[in-house]
Amino acid sequence: DVLMTQTPVSLPVSLGGQVSISCRSSQSLVHSDGNTYLHWYLQKPGQSPQLLIYRVSNRFSGVPDRFSGSGSGTDFTLKISRVEPEDLGVYYCLQSTHFPWTFGGGTKLELK
Amino acid sequence: QVQLKESGPGLVQPSQTLSLTCTVSGFSLTSYDVHWVRQPPGKGLEWMGGIWGDGSTAYNSALKSRLSISRDTSKSQVFLKMNSLQTEDTAIYFCTRGGSYWGQGTLVTVSS
Numbered sequence: 001d002v003l004m005t006q007t008p009v010s011l012p013v014s015l016g017g018q019v020s021i022s023c024r025s026s027q028s029l030v031h032s033d034g035n036t037y038l039h040w041y042l043q044k045p046g047q048s049p050q051l052l053i054y055r056v057s058n059r060f061s062g063v064p065d066r067f068s069g070s071g072s073g074t075d076f077t078l079k080i081s082r083v084e085p086e087d088l089g090v091y092y093c094l095q096s097t098h099f100p101w102t103f104g105g106g107t108k109l110e111l112k
Numbered sequence: 113q114v115q116l117k118e119s120g121p122g123l124v125q126p127s128q129t130l131s132l133t134c135t136v137s138g139f140s141l142t143s144y145d146v147h148w149v150r151q152p153p154g155k156g157l158e159w160m161g162g163i164w165g166d167g168s169t170a171y172n173s174a175l176k177s178r179l180s181i182s183r184d185t186s187k188s189q190v191f192l193k194m195n196s197l198q199t200e201d202t203a204i205y206f207c208t209r210g211g212s213y214w215g216q217g218t219l220v221t222v223s224s
Binding site: 039048051060094096099102103105 | 147149156157158159170171172173174206208211212213214215216217
């Protein structure tokens with residue numbers, strides 16, 4: 001199985017600040033079709049995960065441009081600028097290039 | 113609009129079989145894949161398996177011997193059946209359309 005390693009586990013932030021979350025995979029996430037199926041989610045307490053970024057860098061419908069994704073191969077980053085209160089929660093990366101799909105362990109974004 | 117809703121028993125006895133239903137609306141099961149993801153209380157996300165528009169399925173190898181995913185396209189429902197439940201199967205079970213749209217989840221507790 002592809003191991004997804006997210007860092008940091010906990011990320012204190014001030015409102016209005018900027019943060020980055022790293023997600024590294026144990027093998028390349030480039031699919032044989034040429035696409036890279038690495039996605040980012042935010043899960044707020046008591047809610048289901050919500051898709052933020054799909055295929056590395058594409059913002060899902062309604063996601064503000066404060067969220068951006070980048071990376072390639074095995075190394076990926078989610079950046080959040082001008083952090084707002086509704087951005088707090090646990091962020092997960094997911095790879096769906098290889099079976100079984102696997103999630104990162106999560107990064108908890110919380111106020112300093 | 114796209115909606116998914118999980119339903120099933122909140123409590124299952126150890127060694128018994130779990131049966132869950134995901135009822136969808138706003139799209140056709142013959143055109144999109146639907147997956148099951150679970151989350152033990154306070155822990156991360158685990159992909160369980162999915163069923164594609166052509167009816168093909170894929171499972172997490174860790175669960176494959178106990179898990180079955182099927183569907184009834186006429187009723188817009190996807191089913192999960194997992195046998196030999198143990199306490200460690202206690203979790204919130206989500207269904208999701210391809211990882212983009214998610215149901216609210218249903219808590220399943222395995223206990224005698």
